[in-house]
Each structure stands twice: as C-alpha cells, then as structure tokens.
Amino acid sequence: MIFKCKNCGGNSIYSPEKKKMYCPYCDSIDSQERKESASEGLETCPECGGTIPIEQFDSASKCPYCDNYIIFDERVEGDYRPKFLIPFQMGKDACKKSLRERFQKNTFAPADFLSEARLDSMQGVYVPFWFYNYDVNAVFEGTGTKVRSWTSGDRRYTETSYYSVGRDMEIAFDKMPADASVKMPDSVMDLMEPYHYQELTDFDPQYLSGFYAEFYNMPAEQVEDRAKTKMTEDAKALLRSSVSGYSSLHADRETAQIMNRNVEYGLLPVWRYIYSYKGEEYPFYVNGETGKIVGTAPLSGTKVLVYSGALWFFLTAIMVAVNGILGLL
Numbered sequence: 001m002i003f004k005c006k007n008c009g010g011n012s013i014y015s016p017e018k019k020k021m022y023c024p025y026c027d028s029i030d031s032q033e034r035k036e037s038a039s040e041g042l043e044t045c046p047e048c049g050g051t052i053p054i055e056q057f058d059s060a061s062k063c064p065y066c067d068n069y070i071i072f073d074e075r076v077e078g079d080y081r082p083k084f085l086i087p088f089q090m091g092k093d094a095c096k097k098s099l100r101e102r103f104q105k106n107t108f109a110p111a112d113f114l115s116e117a118r119l120d121s122m123q124g125v126y127v128p129f130w131f132y133n134y135d136v137n138a139v140f141e142g143t144g145t146k147v148r149s150w151t152s153g154d155r156r157y158t159e160t161s162y163y164s165v166g167r168d169m170e171i172a173f174d175k176m177p178a179d180a181s182v183k184m185p186d187s188v189m190d191l192m193e194p195y196h197y198q199e200l201t202d203f204d205p206q207y208l209s210g211f212y213a214e215f216y217n218m219p220a221e222q223v224e225d226r227a228k229t230k231m232t233e234d235a236k237a238l239l240r241s242s243v244s245g246y247s248s249l250h251a252d253r254e255t256a257q258i259m260n261r262n263v264e265y266g267l268l269p270v271w272r273y274i275y276s277y278k279g280e281e282y283p284f285y286v287n288g289e290t291g292k293i294v295g296t297a298p299l300s301g302t303k304v305l306v307y308s309g310a311l312w313f314f315l316t317a318i319m320v321a322v323n324g325i326l327g328l329l
C-alpha cells in the first residue's frame with residue numbers, strides 16, 4: 001500500500017516533528033488516503049510499476065525509481081500485524097544534528113563522516129520486537145547475619161546472630177523486550193535501550209510511511225532467553241531490595257518461576273547510518289525515540305598520523321579506540 005495526498009497526489013509520510021501524517025509536496029496535514037498495492041506482486045511498485053529490490057524480511061521500503069514509500073500489505077497483516085509500535089519521535093534532521101554535535105569535535109573522524117551527502121543516506125527503520133509479559137512467583141530463602149561488637153575491659157567481643165530470611169513475592173513483568181531481527185546485532189539493541197514503553201501506540205500502517213521496516217524473522221521462543229535473563233535478574237534484585245538490616249545475606253534458594261506468560265509483537269524505531277570508510281563499514285544506530293547513539297567510531301589513519309607526535313592526541317586516539325571497542329558513544 002501507499003499513502004497518497006488527496007490534495008496533490010504526493011506521497012504522504014508520517015512526520016515525527018508534527019506527529020501527524022504530512023504531505024511534503026503541498027505541506028498539508030492528515031490529507032492522506034490509502035492506495036492498495038497492485039496485484040502484480042510484492043516487488044511491483046503500486047505507483048510507478050518499477051521493481052523494488054526488497055529483502056526477505058522487509059515490510060516497508062522505498063521505491064528507488066519514484067522515491068515513494070511503499071508498505072507491503074501482506075507483511076503487516078494477519079499474523080504479521082504488529083500490535084503496537086513507538087512511532088519515530090526524532091526526525092532525520094534532528095538525528096543529523098545530534099550526530100554532528102556529538103562528533104564534530106572528533107578530530108580523528110574522516111572528513112566526510114558528517115557530510116550532508118553521507119548523513120542523508122541514513123534510514124529510519126522499524127525493528128521487530130517480541131514483548132513478553134510474565135506473572136512470576138519469586139522466592140528467596142537464605143541466611144542473614146547481624147554482627148554486634150563491643151569492648152569490655154581489655155577484651156573485644158563480637159557476636160554474630162544468624163537469621164533465617166524468607167521472601168515470597170508475586171511480580172508482574174510487563175513488556176520485557178527482545179528484538180526479533182536477524183539483521184540487528186543484539187548487543188546494539190541492548191545498548192539502544194531504554195525505550196519508554198508507555199509511548200507504545202496501537203499499530204497503524206501509516207506510521208511506516210516514510211520509513212523502512214522489517215517483520216519478525218526470529219521466533220518468539222528462540223529469543224526468549226534474553227527476556228528471561230533480564231526478568232530473572234530484576235526479580236532477584238527486587239527480592240534482595242526487600243531485605244534490609246543485615247550485615248550479610250546468603251542465598252540458599254533463589255527462584256523466579258513463571259506462572260503466566262504471553263507474548264506480543266511490536267516495532268521500535270531506529271535510525272541507521274552505515275558509514276563506509278576504506279572498505280570497512282561503521283554502522284551507527286540512533287534510538288528513534290530518545291536519540292541515544294550507539295556506534296563504532298571510524299578513525300582516520302592519516303589524521304592519527306598527523307597528530308601522533310603529541311602525547312595528548314595519542315591519548316585521545318586511545319580513548320576513541322576504547323569507545324569504539326565498547327561500541328557505546
């Protein structure tokens with residue numbers, strides 16, 4: 001499907017700034033109407049008839065011939081219909097500005113890293129996620145100690161008292177996320193958090209207009225361990241935070257048993273900027289809701305050489321490299 005402007009026939013897209021559907025050709029708001037895809041098949045652009053190069057899991061893309069944003073009906077419907085999404089809240093211009101502010105003082109970045117032409121290649125992508133809801137029975141059984149010391153005469157006494165500590169909590173975990181995309185590196189998505197899940201909005205395909213999207217391509221069971229690990233850690237932290245006043249605490253048994261579980265499917269917004277430099281790709285990702293940047297800093301070898309005589313620059317280079325390794329900037 002494609003969303004077209006009723007006034008001028010242009011391609012209406014979702015504007016993160018206006019939080020509305022917007023026609024960039026005649027500036028009208030909410031003037032869109034939905035045009036269904038032609039019956040010729042997924043790859044055929046409903047607007048110009050050109051063949052769109054789509055990847056296996058794409059659910060929204062851009063036609064390279066007429067530049068219209070196309071949403072692939074059968075990939076957002078039925079079993080593939082997301083329940084909710086967080087719409088992009090940071091537009092492309094804001095994202096470019098943020099990358100420039102963050103990296104313009106980075107002396108070692110190659111000259112065209114922040115060029116308009118390069119930055120303009122970034123794409124807004126909706127990444128598929130599974131959201132797990134759990135009702136958990138969390139139990140802690142262990143031993144706490146309290147230590148009391150005092151001095152009498154020339155002797156010092158220490159008394160250690162042992163207490164049996166038990167906690168039994170019912171905890172409801174709402175929307176523990178794990179990405180369902182083969183393409184998105186897990187480490188990146190973990191660093192990209194948090195998203196504000198209260199911003200989740202009922203799915204409507206028009207939010208995808210103006211962006212790229214994937215439908216889920218990893219089964220909910222396959223990625224669930226990531227959500228379970230987070231849930232178990234949180235459950236243990238909650239149990240322990242409910243115990244206080246002891247000098248030490250030893251766990252004999254600590255469990256988080258899932259009593260009820262359900263899974264929901266949704267999409268989260270990410271800006272993706274793939275910078276190629278000397279045959280290497282440096283992917284940068286920006287949280288499309290909060291603006292948090294995750295990426296690996298490109299280092300310009302020539303520039304490092306220019307400055308390598310000065311110790312301060314050498315240290316800066318090392319720090320940039322360390323940032324690069326962590327992948328968090």
Ligand SMILES: [Zn+2]
Pocket residue numbers: 005006007008009010023024025026027028031
């Ligand atoms: Zn228009």
Ligand SMILES: [Zn+2]
Pocket residue numbers: 045046047048049050063064065066067068
């Ligand atoms: Zn087209």
